[in-house]
Amino acid sequence: MITYPILKNNATIGVTAPSSGVEEELHELVKSSSSRLKERGFHVICGETVWTQDKAKSAEAAKRAQEFNEMMKNQEIDLIIPPWGGELLIEILEEIDFDKLKNKWVLGYSDTSVLLLAITLKTGIATANGTNLIDLRGEYSDETTAMWQSVLSTKAGDSINQHSSEKYQKKWQHDNPSPCVFHLTEPTYWKTVSGKNVKAEGCLLGGCIDVIRHLIGTPYGDLKSFREKYINDEPIMWYLENCELKTTDLRRTLVQMKLAGWFENTSCILFGRSPANEPVENYTIVDVYQDLSNELQIPIIYDVDCGHVPPQITFVNGAYGELEVEDGKGKVVQHFKA
Structure with a gap:
């Protein structure tokens, strides 16, 4: 537990x-x-x-x-x-x-x-x-x-609801301080690769993919033991955000995660908005998401409130999440199972 x-x-x-x-x-x-x-x-x-x-x-x-x-x-x-x-x-x-x-x-x-x-x-x-x-x-x-x-x-034993933001910050304006730090100007819209509404659930795990990828193959990234010891092989719902990776580097990383077994029994993957995701030739970020969805046969949700393009939902590693995405709006319920 x-x-x-x-x-x-x-x-x-x-x-x-x-x-x-x-x-x-x-x-x-x-x-x-x-x-x-x-x-x-x-x-x-x-x-x-x-x-x-x-x-x-x-x-x-x-x-x-x-x-x-x-x-x-x-x-x-x-x-x-x-x-x-x-x-x-x-x-x-x-x-x-x-x-x-x-x-x-x-x-x-x-x-x-x-x-x-x-x-x-x-x-x-x-x-x-x-x-x-x-x-x-x-x-x-x-x-x-x-x-x-x-x-x-x-x-422990209770749940907490969070919703997608109304607006997000497109760029920093350090010379124009805001009372709430961020300058929230752009309408938030959570997207799905399929274009359809999504419901999914599973144990939440994730972080900045640029750096958590380096846990693969180390004693600090032992997903197999974690599944067996703490969550009884429940499905995992990954939330990931890209800080600096181009599309091809992100693609390589996702394939590595797949080959390492990190995406076994995964219910869906959420990707945060990113200041990176630069295409290589005509290989775009949507292509990356589509390829991953096709391979894993799971929903991919992107442009969620997570990471370096604020604001951020507070995602709890280990909590059991229930996700709903409908018409661009998202809802995440996190259950702190006792």
Whole structure:
């Protein structure tokens, strides 16, 4: 069975940087995010790694892992949120005390999803793919982003509903700050390869495909053991988002996942909106989705609220999801099975 943390009132948030830290000229982003969270009743503890960044990482792997391990063991810390993602989180996996991890939430996305997926697969502890700390610095959060707190406050045995956003952000406007951080201007429309409405269900797993693909073939990506030990071979509903891959690299990755058995007993796959997905010759992203759907004979849903084109639904690795897509609108119910 999956173990679900619970976010309590007036929780203490631990901020550590298992991937990238924050350059000095951007420290104000962390400070303003921390201040906003304190206004909402949270306590915030920032680790040393948050404030440093060199050679594409916040610190050497041993230091990053040590700080994360200490925050996971610290009884005063209820939830861990990195400032943002990065590039080299995978370096710390062999230093993480997976056998000693406490039952507490870790929330984030991008490179952080390597750690999230590894924790859930190795321990059966649910993790949350959603907002990072920096994007909580606004005067308020949009309705989709704001659901992170309700999702993480859901008790084992209960369920939580989320819906597709009304609008998404096409591009960043850093010179024009928004009260909710994002500039949500474009109508959201969830699409299906078949063009038809879709219903599906299964255990939710996923993250940023650029980086979680590197778990394949390692002790941190053992899907077979996870299925047998924690979910009794329930179907899996994958959510994936592409940060930087061209269509051919994405295609190679999806074929590798298939060959590695990651798509066995999969009910459907959701793909987030992407700033990448550049076609190679005339091989487009829709071609990629169509090829995968044809091979696996399952529904493919794309342009969902997940990843680097905000806002984001909070997807919980390990939760049992029920998905409905109808006329471009999406609904995801996550059951925290007791």
